[in-house]
Amino acid sequence: MERLRKTLEGWLAGLASPTRSDWIFALRTVSAGLIALLAAYALKLEHPQWAMMTVFIVAQPVAGMVLAKGFYRLIGTLFGAAAAIGIGRLSGNDAWLFVAALSLWIGLCTYVSSMLRNPEAYGAALAGYTATIIGLPAFGQPHLLVELAGARCAEIVLGIVCAGITSRLILPQLARDAMRARLSRSILDLAVYAKSSFGGGDPTKLESLYRKLVSESQALGEMRAYARLEAPSQATHAYPVRRTIGHLLSALSAVRMLHAHPRPPGAPKLVVRGDLKMLLEDLAATPDALDDTGPWIARLQEIADRARRIPGDIGDSDPDPVGAVTRLTIAAEFADALKEVLRGLDALTAPPSGRARDRRQPALVIHRDRPAAVRNAVRAALATMLVAAFWLATRWSELAGVVIIVAVVSSLFAPRPNPVQVAWGFFKGTLIALPVAFVISQYALPAFPGFGWFIVFVVPVLVPAALAMANPRRVGIATAFAINFLAFLSPHQLMVYDPGPFLAGSLSILVGELLAIGVYLLVLPAQPWATVERLVESMREDLARLCLHERIPRRTAFESLAYDRINQLLPLAQRIGRKADALFGGSIASVAVGLETLRLRKVLAAGGLPLETSDPTREFLRILARDLLVRPSISAADTVSKIRDEAAAIAGRDGAENLQTAASLRIIAVAIEDYPGFFRRA
Numbered sequence: 001m002e003r004l005r006k007t008l009e010g011w012l013a014g015l016a017s018p019t020r021s022d023w024i025f026a027l028r029t030v031s032a033g034l035i036a037l038l039a040a041y042a043l044k045l046e047h048p049q050w051a052m053m054t055v056f057i058v059a060q061p062v063a064g065m066v067l068a069k070g071f072y073r074l075i076g077t078l079f080g081a082a083a084a085i086g087i088g089r090l091s092g093n094d095a096w097l098f099v100a101a102l103s104l105w106i107g108l109c110t111y112v113s114s115m116l117r118n119p120e121a122y123g124a125a126l127a128g129y130t131a132t133i134i135g136l137p138a139f140g141q142p143h144l145l146v147e148l149a150g151a152r153c154a155e156i157v158l159g160i161v162c163a164g165i166t167s168r169l170i171l172p173q174l175a176r177d178a179m180r181a182r183l184s185r186s187i188l189d190l191a192v193y194a195k196s197s198f199g200g201g202d203p204t205k206l207e208s209l210y211r212k213l214v215s216e217s218q219a220l221g222e223m224r225a226y227a228r229l230e231a232p233s234q235a236t237h238a239y240p241v242r243r244t245i246g247h248l249l250s251a252l253s254a255v256r257m258l259h260a261h262p263r264p265p266g267a268p269k270l271v272v273r274g275d276l277k278m279l280l281e282d283l284a285a286t287p288d289a290l291d292d293t294g295p296w297i298a299r300l301q302e303i304a305d306r307a308r309r310i311p312g313d314i315g316d317s318d319p320d321p322v323g324a325v326t327r328l329t330i331a332a333e334f335a336d337a338l339k340e341v342l343r344g345l346d347a348l349t350a351p352p353s354g355r356a357r358d359r360r361q362p363a364l365v366i367h368r369d370r371p372a373a374v375r376n377a378v379r380a381a382l383a384t385m386l387v388a389a390f391w392l393a394t395r396w397s398e399l400a401g402v403v404i405i406v407a408v409v410s411s412l413f414a415p416r417p418n419p420v421q422v423a424w425g426f427f428k429g430t431l432i433a434l435p436v437a438f439v440i441s442q443y444a445l446p447a448f449p450g451f452g453w454f455i456v457f458v459v460p461v462l463v464p465a466a467l468a469m470a471n472p473r474r475v476g477i478a479t480a481f482a483i484n485f486l487a488f489l490s491p492h493q494l495m496v497y498d499p500g501p502f503l504a505g506s507l508s509i510l511v512g513e514l515l516a517i518g519v520y521l522l523v524l525p526a527q528p529w530a531t532v533e534r535l536v537e538s539m540r541e542d543l544a545r546l547c548l549h550e551r552i553p554r555r556t557a558f559e560s561l562a563y564d565r566i567n568q569l570l571p572l573a574q575r576i577g578r579k580a581d582a583l584f585g586g587s588i589a590s591v592a593v594g595l596e597t598l599r600l601r602k603v604l605a606a607g608g609l610p611l612e613t614s615d616p617t618r619e620f621l622r623i624l625a626r627d628l629l630v631r632p633s634i635s636a637a638d639t640v641s642k643i644r645d646e647a648a649a650i651a652g653r654d655g656a657e658n659l660q661t662a663a664s665l666r667i668i669a670v671a672i673e674d675y676p677g678f679f680r681r682a
Contacts, residue, residue, distance in 0.1 A: 018467045021061065024171050026466035029059040029163075030459060031170070033486075036162040038451065041493055045155050049486050054159025056462075056482045059167075061470060064175030064226025065119075066167040070160035072123030077156050080109075080130025081149035088135055088145045098139060099388040105131055107381030110411045114373035117366060118222065125411045132384070132407040136400045175226040179241055180348045182223065183248075184290050186216045187341060188283070190251060194334070195280040197259035198273070210256070210588075211570055217248050218567045221364055221560075242364060244344025246556035247337045249563050254334035257592045258327065260670065272307045272331050279303065293342040300339040307332035322651045326663035365561040367538065367568060372531060375524050376414035383410045383519040387512075398508045405512025410519050417571040420520045422476060427513045429480025434506055436461060437488030442502060445495035454491065461485065484509065528572045529579070535565050535572075536583050536678065539590050540628045543679075546597045547625035552605060555598055562591045586678025589671040593679070596664040597621065608657050613650050617661060620646060624668070627680050636676035643669035 018026070033055040040048030058069040083105050091098035109128025113121045134152055138144040193209045196202075224241045258273075279299050283289050289296070307328045384407045391399035409426065413419040444457045465485070468478030488506055520526070539562065546558065566587050573580040600621065604614055620643065626632070627639065643665055651662035672679045 018470070021173065022467055022470040024173075025059075025061050025470045026463050028166050028170050029055060029466045029469070030462045032059075032162045032166040033159075033462065034455065034459075035166070036159045037491060039158055039162065040155060041451070043154070043158070045158075046151050047155060047490075048492065049490050050152065050155035051159040051162070052491070053483055053486045054156050055163045056466075056469075056479065056486065058160060058163050059466070059469060059479075061173055062175050062178045062223075062226060063164075063167040063172040064223075067164050068119045068226050069122060070164050072119045073126055074157060074160055076123035076126030077130050077153055079127035081134055081153055083127065084131040084135035084138075085145050085149055087131065088138065088142055092142075093140060095139070095392050096389075098135070099385060099392060102132060102135055103381045103385035103388065106384050106407050106411055107377040110380040110414055111373045111377035113411065114376045114415045115368050115370070121415055122412075125414075128380070128411050129404070129408045132404050136403060175223055176348060179220060179223045179227060180345065182216060182220060183241075183244065183341075183345050183348065186213060186220070186248060187290060187338075187345065189213055189216070190248070190255070190338070190341075191280045191284040194251075194255045194258075195277060195284055197255055198277045198280070206259075210252070213248075213252055214563055214567050215570070217245055217252070217563060220245050220248075240344045240347030244341055244347075245364060246560065247340040247344065249559045250555070251334055251337035251341060252563075253559065253591050253595060254330050254337060256588060257330045257595075257667065258334065260589070260592070260674075272303055272328060275299075275303050275306075276331055276335060290342075290345060293346055297339050297342050300335045300342075304332045304335035304339070307335065321659060322647060322662045322666050325656075325659045326666055329660065329663060365557050365564070367535070367561060367565045369531065369534060369568075371534060372526075375526075379519060379524045380407070380410040380414060383407075383516070383523060387515060398504050401505060401508030402512040402515065405509050406516050406519065409513055409516030413520075417568070418575065419526065420517060423513065423517045423520060425476040426480040427510070427517065429477040430484040430509060430513060432477075433481045433485035433488060434510070437485050438499075438502065438506075441489045441491075441495060442497050442499050445491075446497045449495060451493075458489070458491075528575050532569060532572050532576065532580055532583060535569055536587065539565060539587055540679075540681070543590060543594055543597065544625040544628045546594055546601065547621040547628075552598065552601050555595065558594050558598065559591065562587075562594060566591075582675060582677050586671075586675035589675050590678065593668050593671045596667045597624075600661065600664050603657065603661065609661060610653070610655070610658075613653065613658055613661055616646055616650070617665075620665065624679075629681065631681050636672060636680055639680070640669045640673045643672070 033052040036051040036055050037048055040051040045051065054070075054073070058066055058073055060066045060069060087098060087101045087105065091101055106128040109124050113124035113128070116124055130152070134145070134149050138148045189209060190213060193206065193213065196206055196209075220241060227241075279296070283296060384403065387399070387406045388403045391403050409423050413422045413426070416422045440457050440461070445454060448457070462482060462485075465478050465482040468474040469482065471478070487509065488502070490502075490505075542558065542561065546553070566584075569580075569584055569587055573584040600617055603609055604617060609617065623639075632639065647662040647665040647669065650658050650665070
């Protein structure tokens with residue numbers, strides 16, 4: 001009870017200062033829910049609460065997010081309804097066959113959901129447990145299957161339509177505007193991060209800002225799909241965003257490399273680095289700096305051009321020519337990448353025409369964890385089958401509700417990094433909703449019937465809940481409260497005092513949620529360290545492929561996949577603690593190693609290196625791949641020493657290409673030296 005009290009106090013504290021957009025979201029959501037419920041009454045739907053619940057389930061601050069979640073909820077519902085009808089007819093009156101088939105279907109949908117990302121993942125999970133929601137109540141009554149499936153689809157479609165129309169027409173927040181605002185924040189955060197990196201900022205703050213930028217880049221990728229669903233004309237905004245995400249990741253990689261390779265004491269200052277630092281300071285300090293990107297783009301172009309004009313006497317003027325070339329090259333890459341990000345910001349406001357637009361978009365790839373997907377699928381199927389088997393053995397009617405909740409929770413939250421925490425938050429929201437719904441449904445509404453009184457009693461509850469849903473820190477518990485409050489309330493046009501069914505149904509929901517939490521804890525429990533090791537192993541294998549594979553992948557494909565894995569490592573590393581710090585740092589360094597490997601591969605493929613340089617470079621790439629895949633026979637210190645010696649020998653030869661090659665080898669050597677546990681198989 002103490003934890004529940006603190007949860008409620010924290011929730012109420014989050015409502016202390018709602019913004020204007022929070023109020024718009026809350027009032028719009030509650031209005032859409034009331035409209036959906038009134039329409040369900042008019043259409044005489046059997047379970048009108050599903051229409052109102054759907055509004056709160058798909059409610060999102062951005063119109064495109066509502067449409068995307070609603071669209072995939074509709075698709076998932078249709079597939080789930082079709083599966084329920086098919087399983088019911090194929091199994092006939094064989095209860096055990098019905099339960100087995102239903103459990104396998106839930107496992108399959110959970111697997112697909114774990115392999116996808118929101119909102120597609122949500123639709124896949126929904127297809128699984130919708131079959132349970134429809135199939136279990138109609139078991140043994142085949143004539144009810146189609147009727148129940150049609151009613152459920154009608155109720156959900158009604159809620160989706162009401163939520164979609166209101167989110168699009170009533171003071172909408174469009175995905176295009178949200179993307180521009182988020183990209184603008186990311187650009188300014190990148191400027192602060194880069195400026196601080198050059199100036200020796202606080203490492204803790206730098207790491208926090210870096211993690212934020214990684215997460216923001218992934219969120220921008222998800223936002224593209226939302227823009228296309230708002231209106232056909234919005235599809236043009238998805239093209240520049242896709243390209244801009246690739247450049248944002250490139251700029252982030254370049255800053256990280258510049259921070260890792262500062263100017264050594266005694267080396268002459270490079271004017272380019274000073275100019276770049278000054279530009280970043282101006283960009284971060286100028287109010288409304290991004291209203292006109294033209295001057296910034298021009299300055300970045302000038303810096304990039306100057307960085308690429310490497311002086312011919314750099315070897316004589318700098319005691320460390322390899323390091324100087326390295327810093328100049330990375331600075332030019334950063335300037336080019338930031339310039340393209342600014343152009344992408346402009347394109348969000350005025351996208352290029354269909355003819356002028358470059359349709360060759362960067363390959364943005366995501367990581368798919370198949371072992372985790374299989375574990376989630378087996379767990380969901382097994383949990384559903386065991387609880388359903390107990391239901392069949394006891395013939396306890398209320399257990400049907402428990403089976404449904406176990407299927408929902410064990411499938412819906414499975415792909416989350418910490419499903420136990422999410423499911424526990426869902427349970428707390430349900431527990432808070434129970435007494436509120438009991439008082440209103442059993443005392444207030446039976447005494448004061450009618451839709452007008454329904455508004456009087458329910459709106460003061462749902463508006464604070466919707467305000468909490470607008471708060472990212474409270475959205476999980478608040479959404480669980482709103483959905484379960486309506487489920488407990490079960491609004492009908494004629495409400496009567498009948499606490500028996502209310503308490504029985506409520507108990508089945510609470511027991512089902514607790515059982516699902518127990519499933520996450522006991523049945524094939526998630527192992528964060530094993531997931532971290534799989535992600536790290538995948539990164540190592542990618543680097544080995546970069547070294548050996550004949551086909552050179554696109555840079556954006558490598559970067560997007562690497563950063564997607566880093567984004568998945570963030571919550572896992574936080575849960576594990578110091579044990580994962582070295583691997584997390586190595587994963588970041590692996591991006592720099594991969595980019596330098598790509599640079600070497602492209603130079604070798606173009607034939608731009610003399611034979612005395614190309615042969616040892618190819619041999620080095622083979623050795624690096626072997627160390628990544630097979631336990632090496634020499635120590636990390638010996639490997640780094642050999643790489644540095646080879647780089648020095650190559651730098652001693654004439655030609656800018658030799659200096660560039662030596663610089664790439666130097667970067668790889670530093671990464672291996674800093675994180676030997678990541679780059680060398682134990």
